[in-house]
Amino acid sequence: xxxxSKKPKLSKLFLQRPRLWxxxxxxxxxxxxxxxxxxxxxxxxxxxSSVGLTPLTELGSDTYKGLEGxxxxxxxxxxxxxxxEAGIEIAQAIRPLAxxxxxxxxxxxxxFLAVGMSNTSMEFETFAAQADEILELNPxxxxxxxxxRNKASQSVANPNDDYWDVLDERLAEADLSDExxxxxxxxxxxxxxxxxxxxxxxxxxxxxxxxxxxxxxRFPNLKILYLSSRTYGGYATIDLNPEPYAYQxxxxxxxxxxxxxxxxxxxxxxxxxxxxxxxxxxxxxxxxADGIAAGHDGLVWEQSNFSYDxxxxxxxxxxxxxxxxxxxxxxxxxxxxxxLSPEVSQ
Numbered sequence: 001x002x003x004x005s006k007k008p009k010l011s012k013l014f015l016q017r018p019r020l021w022x023x024x025x026x027x028x029x030x031x032x033x034x035x036x037x038x039x040x041x042x043x044x045x046x047x048x049s050s051v052g053l054t055p056l057t058e059l060g061s062d063t064y065k066g067l068e069g070x071x072x073x074x075x076x077x078x079x080x081x082x083x084x085e086a087g088i089e090i091a092q093a094i095r096p097l098a099x100x101x102x103x104x105x106x107x108x109x110x111x112f113l114a115v116g117m118s119n120t121s122m123e124f125e126t127f128a129a130q131a132d133e134i135l136e137l138n139p140x141x142x143x144x145x146x147x148x149r150n151k152a153s154q155s156v157a158n159p160n161d162d163y164w165d166v167l168d169e170r171l172a173e174a175d176l177s178d179e180x181x182x183x184x185x186x187x188x189x190x191x192x193x194x195x196x197x198x199x200x201x202x203x204x205x206x207x208x209x210x211x212x213x214x215x216x217x218r219f220p221n222l223k224i225l226y227l228s229s230r231t232y233g234g235y236a237t238i239d240l241n242p243e244p245y246a247y248q249x250x251x252x253x254x255x256x257x258x259x260x261x262x263x264x265x266x267x268x269x270x271x272x273x274x275x276x277x278x279x280x281x282x283x284x285x286x287x288x289a290d291g292i293a294a295g296h297d298g299l300v301w302e303q304s305n306f307s308y309d310x311x312x313x314x315x316x317x318x319x320x321x322x323x324x325x326x327x328x329x330x331x332x333x334x335x336x337x338x339x340l341s342p343e344v345s346q
Contacts, residue, residue, distance in 0.1 A: 047310065048234040049303065050291040051243045056250045057286050058296055065197050067251065071283045073258050079282060083261050086270065087334035090223050090280050094182055094338040096140035101179030101221055109142045110338055111181035113171075115156065115215065119231070120147035120187040122313055127322035134326075136344045144174045144181075152191035152241075153207035159214055181219040183338065185284055185325065186211065187228040189241045189249050197248050204252035212256070212278050213266070224334060226284030227253045231321065232301035234291050235310030242311075247288055257281045282334060285324040 054062075057077050059069020071077045079087065096108025114124035128143045146167045155161045171178070188208060193200045208227070216222055233246025241249075260267040260281045269280045289299040303310070305317035313321065329335040336345050 046234070046236050046239075046242045048243070048291065050293045051234045051247070052293075053244065053247050053290055055286070055288055055290065055295050056254065064251075067198065071254060071257075071286060073261060080261055083280075083282075084333070087224065087280050087282055088337075090269075091334045091337045094223060097180045097182070097221060099177040099180060101177075108140060109176060109180045110138060110140045110183070111142050111144060111171075111174075111176045112183045112185070112339075113144045113181050113219075114147045114185050114187075115167075115211065116147040116185075116187040117151050117153075117156075117189060118147070118149040119189075119312055120185075121145055121149065122318050123187075123321040123325070124185065126315075126318040127325050130319075130322055130326065136340055138339060138341050138345075141339065142174055142176050142180070144170055144176055146170055147187070153188040153204055153211065154190060156188065157207040157210040157214070164214075164218075178219050179221055182221050182223050184215055184219075184222060184225045184279070185228070186215075186225055187230075187284075189230050189246070191240055193245065194239070197244070198251065200245055201248050201251040201255070204249055205256050208252055208256050209259075209267075212281070216276070216278050222279045225279040225281050226328075226335075227257065227281065228284045228287055228325075229253045231287045231305075231313070231317070232289060232291050233311065235301075235303050235306050237308070237310045240309075240311050250286070250288060253283065257283065280334075285321075285328040287321060287324060 054064070054069070056069045056071060059075070060077075061075030062069055068075050072079055078084075094110060095103045096105055096110055098104035098108050114120055124143075124145045124147055128145060131137055131141075131143060148163055148166055151161070151163045156163050171181075186208070188204070188211065190200065190204045190207065193203055195203070212225060215225065229250035229252070230241065230246035233241055233243045236242035236246075260269065260278065267278045267281070268274055268276055269278050270276070289295050289297075289301055292300050292302060294300045301317075305314055305320060306312065307314050329339045339345075
């Protein structure tokens with residue numbers, strides 16, 4: 001016997017499951033609106049020397065789209081005293097380690113690892129080249145560029161991505177064991193996340209948190225992790241991470257660090273408070289400025305600081321970030337004890 005079936009009319013299906021269809025229509029509307037919004041944003045905020053946004057460091061307790069600025073809670077650019085004191089104490093306890101993680105003051109190493117995307121790699125390589133010529137650095141310090149091309153936060157947050165295999169190779173080339181890595185500079189962004197704020201920043205925050213957890217699991221002696229957000233993205237000619245997404249990425253960093261400061265679940269760094277799930281987190285250098293519109297710190301980003309795509313740094317842009325990273329490490333109280341030679345740091 002042959003069975004046949006009739007397809008019900010769409011009108012009948014709608015009546016049977018109105019919520020499903022309304023949900024699908026709403027989702028379709030959001031996708032269309034999102035696409036239109038992105039096209040509008042790129043038309044206004046790509047290839048621009050300034051986009052009229054206020055750096056987080058100058059926003060303070062004022063708000064961006066209803067959310068408070070500043071690098072730390074309360075609109076402040078300074079770490080809360082208790083978090084600052086904890087970071088200094090951790091930094092002062094960092095020692096050169098042997099490959100098995102035991103203290104070795106004579107031949108041990110202090111591993112400092114960069115994690116992130118292509119921009120991070122280009123900037124850290126320039127920083128490392130400059131560091132080779134600086135006599136005041138700690139002789140036990142070993143710099144490793146673990147950042148990689150085409151590895152946005154979505155990739156690095158995946159423990160099965162080949163990012164981690166390449167990282168293994170680079171550590172081996174530097175003759176550095178997992179047990180010797182004690183400090184990380186993390187600079188990341190999401191590729192082509194064309195969602196309205198704050199969804200884009202929340203997704204990046206989730207990626208950053210996953211990366212932090214993976215790093216903590218992988219490197220048993222990781223103590224300090226500094227985070228930086230994007231540089232200016234207004235000159236972009238591609239949709240990889242233009243404005244305002246480059247600007248908004250700073251909120252992901254801010255919120256992740258705030259979560260740890262406020263005792264967020266799964267971010268404890270203090271063994272006296274229980275299981276350690278993360279290293280001590282802090283802002284590294286804040287790199288964003290509104291293009292050629294100088295902020296209070298005098299920082300500007302000119303088109304010449306970027307390559308042809310307006311997204312990746314040119315040699316001058318790489319040198320600018322490298323200089324800001326060096327100045328931060330040279331002056332910050334949580335970095336001086338391990339970054340500079342003992343004679344200088346004391």
